[in-house]
Amino acid sequence: MSFFNIQALEYLDCGPINLQIEASEIIGLNGASGSGKSRLLRSLADLDEHTGSVYLNSIEQHSIKAHTWRAQVAMLSAETYWWLDTVAEHFKNFSIEQAKALGFVSDVSAWQVSRLSSGEKQRLGLLRLLENQPDVLLLDEPTANLDPENARLFETFVTDYVYTRPACAIWVSHDVEQLKRISQRQYKIQNGQLLRTAKGI
Amino acid sequence: MFIKLTAFDLSLAAVLVVMLGVLSTYMKLGVAKQLYIAALRTTVQLLLIGLVLKSLFENTQPLFVLLVCFIMISVAGWEILSRQKRKLKGWWGFGVSTGSLFVSSFLITLLSLFIVIQADPWYNPQYAVPLLGMLLGNTMTGIALGMDRLTQTAWQQRPIIEQRLMLGESADKAISDIRSEAMRAGMIPIINSMAAAGLVSLPGMMTGQIMAGAEPVEAVKYQILIMFMISAGTGFGVISVLWLISKRLFDDRERLCFKRLLKQSADQ
Numbered sequence: 001m002s003f004f005n006i007q008a009l010e011y012l013d014c015g016p017i018n019l020q021i022e023a024s025e026i027i028g029l030n031g032a033s034g035s036g037k038s039r040l041l042r043s044l045a046d047l048d049e050h051t052g053s054v055y056l057n058s059i060e061q062h063s064i065k066a067h068t069w070r071a072q073v074a075m076l077s078a079e080t081y082w083w084l085d086t087v088a089e090h091f092k093n094f095s096i097e098q099a100k101a102l103g104f105v106s107d108v109s110a111w112q113v114s115r116l117s118s119g120e121k122q123r124l125g126l127l128r129l130l131e132n133q134p135d136v137l138l139l140d141e142p143t144a145n146l147d148p149e150n151a152r153l154f155e156t157f158v159t160d161y162v163y164t165r166p167a168c169a170i171w172v173s174h175d176v177e178q179l180k181r182i183s184q185r186q187y188k189i190q191n192g193q194l195l196r197t198a199k200g201i
Numbered sequence: 202m203f204i205k206l207t208a209f210d211l212s213l214a215a216v217l218v219v220m221l222g223v224l225s226t227y228m229k230l231g232v233a234k235q236l237y238i239a240a241l242r243t244t245v246q247l248l249l250i251g252l253v254l255k256s257l258f259e260n261t262q263p264l265f266v267l268l269v270c271f272i273m274i275s276v277a278g279w280e281i282l283s284r285q286k287r288k289l290k291g292w293w294g295f296g297v298s299t300g301s302l303f304v305s306s307f308l309i310t311l312l313s314l315f316i317v318i319q320a321d322p323w324y325n326p327q328y329a330v331p332l333l334g335m336l337l338g339n340t341m342t343g344i345a346l347g348m349d350r351l352t353q354t355a356w357q358q359r360p361i362i363e364q365r366l367m368l369g370e371s372a373d374k375a376i377s378d379i380r381s382e383a384m385r386a387g388m389i390p391i392i393n394s395m396a397a398a399g400l401v402s403l404p405g406m407m408t409g410q411i412m413a414g415a416e417p418v419e420a421v422k423y424q425i426l427i428m429f430m431i432s433a434g435t436g437f438g439v440i441s442v443l444w445l446i447s448k449r450l451f452d453d454r455e456r457l458c459f460k461r462l463l464k465q466s467a468d469q
Binding site (some may be wrong): 045049065132 | 358360361363364365366367368369370371372378454455456
């Protein structure tokens with residue numbers, strides 16, 4: 001069985017969706033707004049009700065506790081939220097090295113979360129998510145608020161993580177060029193169905 | 202030398218309330234109607250409980266005392282529910298609030314009747330009914346505040362709760378901050394009144410006993426007893442509602458389940 005295996009997944013009026021992803025693989029996903037991309041990621045992270053089965057390393061989603069599943073199948077939503085005062089309080093161990101790799105020049109750990117821009121939140125949100133060492137990354141338009149330079153750093157950071165761990169990822173984006181750059185296979189959701197798009201879309 | 206009040210004395214006080222109502226109407230403050238209704242309710246309800254107590258004293262039957270207690274608890278449970286902006290749907294709402302009042306007020310009243318006061322018989326309505334009433338009145342406020350804070354804050358902070366779930370936190374952990382905030386909201390009234398007792402305010406029960414001619418130090422002892430009972434009752438009551446509701450806010454896969462909440466217009 002594949003590393004990450006989605007079988008007959010149905011949610012709201014979408015599906016059934018079948019998809020097999022191997023370790024070290026990144027899947028690019030696009031589709032019109034409201035087509036159900038975020039809902040798909042939320043169902044995979046078990047945050048929304050759905051039917052069908054999802055397996056990670058042959059372990060079925062509902063056979064383990066929901067929070068254990070979510071630590072392994074980690075979703076980065078389009079907007080990340082910060083509820084404590086400073087950045088560092090949201091981390092177990094804040095790594096300045098990793099923050100630098102994502103384009104931060106100074107130590108951001110002491111920053112007040114209220115002064116973070118949406119792009120900064122997005123990059124720090126990735127670092128925070130990776131603390132759990134997840135096996136699957138569900139990225140919902142992760143670079144929507146980043147300038148091109150930081151978006152590139154973000155792409156490199158994620159692909160490095162996916163290859164070294166090894167993990168796999170589903171990357172939702174409206175930027176077709178970006179998807180071609182980072183993913184091995186591209187799909188789109190249309191009329192509730194997951195369709196593979198030919199190279200070059 | 203206990204001075205009895207006449208109907209005329211009470212109507213003098215009522216005039217003040219009416220004056221306030223008229224002023225409120227004149228200034229368009231919009232509380233007049235609620236004020237009149239509440240004043241009327243207080244008069245009717247207190248007169249009724251006065252009559253009930255009178256007949257209870259004359260004919261003390263344990264079953265009858267219990268019946269009065271259960272009616273009081275149910276009404277208090279209903280009252281808590283009507284103060285919620287968002288309540289649990291179906292029987293859950295009533296069940297949770299009434300159940301927690303049972304724990305917080307009824308059991309604690311029983312405990313103090315048996316162990317502390319050692320009333321004879323234990324169901325002696327002269328002790329049982331006023332004690333339960335005082336406990337209910339105060340824990341009701343605390344529980345209503347705590348519950349409302351929990352559901353309202355959870356509703357407003359939905360994105361934060363879901364963010365924490367996405368980071369692999371358990372449902373219990375993801376709502377823990379909101380729960381302790383709600384706990385504080387529920388406990389603040391009784392903590393404040395314990396802190397201010399004697400210095401700023403003379404609590405009602407003690408004042409009443411003193412005016413009825415009781416020895417001040419004896420009245421103080423009763424007041425301390427009731428304060429402790431209220432704080433313990435409120436605390437246990439709030440803890441149990443918060444625990445139950447926060448369980449109910451998530452489904453078995455630790456997803457937020459707001460469809461179990463019903464929004465109602467709280468005009469109280």
